[in-house]
Amino acid sequence: MSALSQIEKHKVIAIIRGYRAEEAVRIAEALQIGGIRLVEITLNSPEAMKAIEAVSERFGHHMLIGAGTVLDPESARAALFAGAKFILSPTVNVETIKLTKRYGALSIPGAFTPTEILTAFESGGDIVKVFPGTMGPGYIKDIRGPLPQIPLLPTGGVGLDNIGEFLEAGAIGAGMGSSLVQTNADINETFLKELVGKAKQFTAAIQQ
Numbered sequence: 001m002s003a004l005s006q007i008e009k010h011k012v013i014a015i016i017r018g019y020r021a022e023e024a025v026r027i028a029e030a031l032q033i034g035g036i037r038l039v040e041i042t043l044n045s046p047e048a049m050k051a052i053e054a055v056s057e058r059f060g061h062h063m064l065i066g067a068g069t070v071l072d073p074e075s076a077r078a079a080l081f082a083g084a085k086f087i088l089s090p091t092v093n094v095e096t097i098k099l100t101k102r103y104g105a106l107s108i109p110g111a112f113t114p115t116e117i118l119t120a121f122e123s124g125g126d127i128v129k130v131f132p133g134t135m136g137p138g139y140i141k142d143i144r145g146p147l148p149q150i151p152l153l154p155t156g157g158v159g160l161d162n163i164g165e166f167l168e169a170g171a172i173g174a175g176m177g178s179s180l181v182q183t184n185a186d187i188n189e190t191f192l193k194e195l196v197g198k199a200k201q202f203t204a205a206i207q208q
Contacts, residue, residue, distance in 0.1 A: 003085050003106040006064045010037040011173035011206045017042040018183045024051040028059050030192040034199020040068040049082045056083030073099035080105055097124045121150045132156035137169040144170040163205055
């Protein structure tokens, strides 16, 4: 199954930010137990490349692992060599999109306005991350009116209470940060048990 098809199917991309490689592996394991199959490890995390490599080696056969907060083509290339299968950016960097596509990976640039979103898509983005997603589901619906051909992935402002509305508005999926994986928390059994529970809630929400 292609990376795009996996995102279309599983929808929730769990964002792991601020954790070292060993911690990222434990978080990914909890997410997998809870039913999450898409993980983004941000490059502004300590040991980001090591974390991508470790999580990909451990869970790559069962989960799709990507790199987030990718700001330039050099970082994208390093992330792909570490095992990332998709590249997310908070902005539209055309050279990053080109590099990602050159290596056969899925490109998800970030944009906000209709002009930025169309530019990202025409530059080769497979999906456009609508960032921030704080304008709500109505904004996704409005964008899809004139631009129905562009797959949209809202990130920021998406939680358990509104993910269903975002999907109903036409989003292909959603990036989930602190609403799913709290940043800079102590990784202990209580945290991991709660994470499994939250992952199961999100998995159930998208199945509905």
